[in-house]
Amino acid sequence: MPRVTAILVVHHGGNRLARTLDAIEAGRRRPDDLVAVLVEPDEAETEAVRASAAGTIVASREPIAFGAAVATGIRGLDRPFEAGELLWLLSHDAAPEPGALEALLAELETSPSVVLAGPKLVDWEHGERIASLGRTVTRFGRTVELVDGELDQSQHDHRTDVLAVAPAGLLVDAALWQELGGLDPALPVVDDALDLSVRARLAGYRVAVAPAARVAFAGDGVADPGTGGKARDVRRRDRQRRRAALHRRLAWAPAWAVAVHWISLLPIAVGRSVWRLLAKTPGSIPGEFAAAVSVMASPVAVSQSRRRIRRTKRAGWKALAPLRADGREMAVRRQAEREATREKARGSRPDIDFLHSGGGWTLLVTGVIAVALFLWMFGKSGIVGGGLMPLSSSLAELWSNAAYGTRAVGTGSVGAADPFAGLLAVFGSITFWAPSFSLLLVWMLAVPVAALGAWLAAARLTERGGIRAAAGIVWAIAPPFLTALGEGRPGAVLAHVLLPWLVFAAAGAARSWTATATASLLFAGVAASAPVLLPAMLVAWVAALCLSGRGAVRLAWLPLPALVLFAPLAVEQFRRGTLLALFADPGPAVPHGESTIWQLAAGFPAGGWGGWTATLELSPFSAIPPSVLVAILLAPFALLAFSAVTAPRMRAGVFALAVALLGFATAVAATRLQVATTGSEAVAVWSGSGLSLGWLGLVIAMVVSLRRLRRTRVLAATVAAGLVVIASLPLAVGLAVDRGQLRPAAVRTLPAFVTAEADSDPGVVTLRMTPQADGGIRAQLERGTGSTLDDQSTLVQTAPAPSDRDAGLAVIAGNLASRSGFDAERAAEDFGVRFILLTIPRADEGITREVVQTAERARAALDANPALVPVGDTDFGQLWRFADAPGGGSADPAAPAGTVALITIAQLLVVGIALLLSIPTGTPADPVERKPRRRRGGGAAPSGPPDTSAEADPGASADAEPSADPDAADGSAGSHASADAEPDASAGSGPDASADDGPPSSAPADEPRGGSRG
Secondary structure: OOOEEEEEEEEOOOHHHHHHHHHHHOOOOOOOEEEEEEEOOOHHHHHHHHOOOOOEEEEEOOOOOHHHHHHHHHHHHOOOOOOOOEEEEEEOOEEEOOOHHHHHHHHHHHOOOEEEEEEEEEEOOOOOEEEEOOEEEOOOOOEEEOOOOOEOOOOOOOOOEOOEOOOOOOEEEHHHHHHHOOOOOOOOOOOHHHHHHHHHHHOOOEEEEEEEEEEEEOOOOOOOOOOOOOHHHHHHHHHHHHHHHHHHHHHHOOHHHHHHHHHHHHHHHHHHHHHHHHOOOHHHHHHHHHHHHHHHOOHHHHHHHHHHHHHHOOOOHHHHHHHOOOHHHHHHHHHHHHHHHHHHHOOOOOOOOOOOOOHHHHHHHHHHHHHHHHHHHOOOOOEEEOOEOOOOOOHHHHHHHOOOEEEOOOOOEEEOOOHHHHHHHHHHHHOOOOOOHHHHHHHHHHHHHHHHHHHHHHHOOOOOHHHHHHHHHHHHOOHHHHHHHHOOOHHHHHHHHHHHHHHHHHOOOOOOHHHHHHHHHHHHHHHHHOHHHHHHHHHHHHHHHHHOHHHHHHHOOOOHHHHHHHHHHHHHHHHOOOHHHHHOOOOOOOOOOOOOHHHHHOOOOOOHHHHHHHHHHOOOOOOOOHHHHHHHHHHHHHHHHHHHHHOOOHHHHHHHHHHHHHHHHHHHHHHOOEEEEEOOEEEEOOOHHHHHHHHHHHHHHHHHHHHHOOOOHHHHHHHHHHHHHHHOHHHHHHHHHOOOOOEEOOOOOOOHHHHHHHHHOOOOEEEEEEEOOOOOEEEEEEEOOOOOHHHOOHHHHOOOOOOHHHHHHHHHHHHHOOOOOOOHHHHHOOOOEEEEEEOOOOHHHOOOHHHHHHHHHHHHHHHHOOOEEEEEEEOOEEEEEEOOOOOOOOOOOOOOHHHHHHHHHHHHHHHHHHHHHHOOOOOOOOOOOOOOOOOOOOOOOOOOOOOOOOOOOOOOOOOOOOOOOHHHHOOOHHHHOOOOOOOOOOOOOOOOOOOOOOOOOOOOOOOOOOOOOO
């Protein structure tokens, strides 16, 4: 019988050490010598080992890896190995069953070519679960457990030849150990036994597993640490696995491919980082780069590892191919994982069941409402009015206006773009052939899309179709929404549409990176559309963080894209002392009517009690105060909402009402925040966006209240929704009949004479002059075919004082509008003005007498100016041109290229990461419901297919891993499948060459050429 020396490595063994020592003592075949290596020992560990059968005790006061500890124990023997002596490697968390060593010895004795054998590792707490039974690698070198987490029913006991085994319980020929140089110190944590097994195979020997040798393994020691523990520990081990894989790639590659691999490490890290985002494991991205940089900075370790292989190698890499995992087997494993993920995902949240829960009917009803409201839009190419303007005609201009740089608005400036411009660029790109048409589509689809969002948000809280439908209807016909549609406020409309979708995504953000990223993009979209909502949403986000428990890690990323998009604008507003101007409405500044605080409480931001004042005056019920009628109509909805505090799940109701209060406070504050100007008039921030947020809180509270009702649920929901529809009826009728401030229009804002010349010369500048109520003239410069919605800037509208160029333009406009004898032509040349457009309103349009008089006086002055030639009346006003077209004028200021690039790259990077994370991959699973496959430190281990993703972050993902191997897309695939550098190797025989079709667990290895054990 060969002599067996056991090397037991102990590192903070605790209670596991006693079980392991007792298990060694109880074995039917005990080791002939037991060497205990104590790493950073405490007194209890030292005493426990001294009381055992250990013949040699070696202590290390410094933390060392498993391989170094084994080497220390061998040196502690202070004697040479005997002929045929064997080494049995154990750790304090590897307790062998009585027959384990006996079965391992039998495996080596019956197969003389086997010099390295591993046991069947089973779970420490649940011995019926297999922890490890041999390992292999994929084509691209990823470590794969052949069996992991399965219930042990002896189904794998036929397995013998494997590519590699785990280090715990490994039995190895001592002579081979010395010949191979032991475990590679460059692999101190993971893949050390894998590398040793591969080197043994290349030396001409065989590696096998002995399924009859069972060893209970916890995986929380120094030998092959497991996947349990805190997220920080998981990410550290993930980084260690990746570093080991990259080191092996350089150590195993042919000599000619080493440089190619080394150069590709960082590009591959970038590509894998993108894959990590798609796989919803962003916490592993720093580890990708850390591993790549660490390996790139360790050329000596790689060189030493290559020398170890070269010194003992007698077989080619092709001999390993039958034992590696081929693509077919990996596909089967991934499919099994996806099926298991789907099973675990079922029942984790209320079933959406869109068609059978009334979603289709809700969408149909609101679609009919939208058709009734905007039937006049069908067949039109665009709409204008209020805050609606055409978009730039080219995608290049759209995206240029969305970035930091020169703002070609007014007299020209350099600064940050409004985040809303980025949203407009996205919509304009959808209808790239006619970007302005996207705004028409937004108006036509806004009502059903808003209803669908509210329906889905309600689906997060209830499975009752009636409640969901009521929420969708009440949200789709909300008074602030209909008012925004009628007044042509694109920002407010988009904010109202996106808010329920944000709630729907944020409800799953604490459990899924996909939902988190989607919610972060929606958060940014709402903030960009209505910046005044940003403080309220941040407050709600902080409250959600406090209530989300462990999910706060994901939820913490929610406002990041919005903050990055707003950062340049916030810095510029702060520098000029107008930080509150950050909350100005995007787009042109549009004045609006004033509302009392009671009208705001009822949801009417434009006064007039939502049209009921005028409606009642024309009806027989003119004696009824509109405030009383509106209060009666909205009372059931309000009562249902406020009764949410008495619902069984009170926390959801209280949170919803808190959101409603935040929205109302935002609306009240907005009416007192006058930060923008249009001409001589100061414009307050529109209160409707705040009311939309408040209305959303009330709708959610209503859903919470309706859930507790039983027999009266449908009746209460129908009455509340029906009365809200009646309360909004005057606004809806006015929108359908009078069209509000909207009107169909072509995609231009200047006369055809100007746009025709601008087509050939985009540098054409037009001075638009608009009479004001105070007798003044508002002067605007419009370039090319005219101003567009995407080139508007809140920096210009909220400027604390006019610039020198603005003052100069004002002087020119004032002199042009009066017979002052001022040389306007020469002054206009400073701005390159070629045309002058005077907007002359008609008296029957409700314009004041002062405005009409100012317009007539300006027209007379322009007609009398000898430098101007009348062009004629147009749909946009009266047009003149300079008799002698001036030069190009002074150029707009240019933005520093470095600043533009830095800000644009930073914003694109953050938004791009969010976009990649938001892309669904596989079948999402709720990690709250998901249990670990195997807890090596103790605890239950559910059944399921083996985990084939050895490099995945098991603690960071809420979604299934993508089926594609992340390395498959890197640029070094050719070198993976390269020929071995030695003459006896054929093409495709490198360590990453393609495996045979047969599964590695059943493909027997060729009889090696290295002879038998010495």
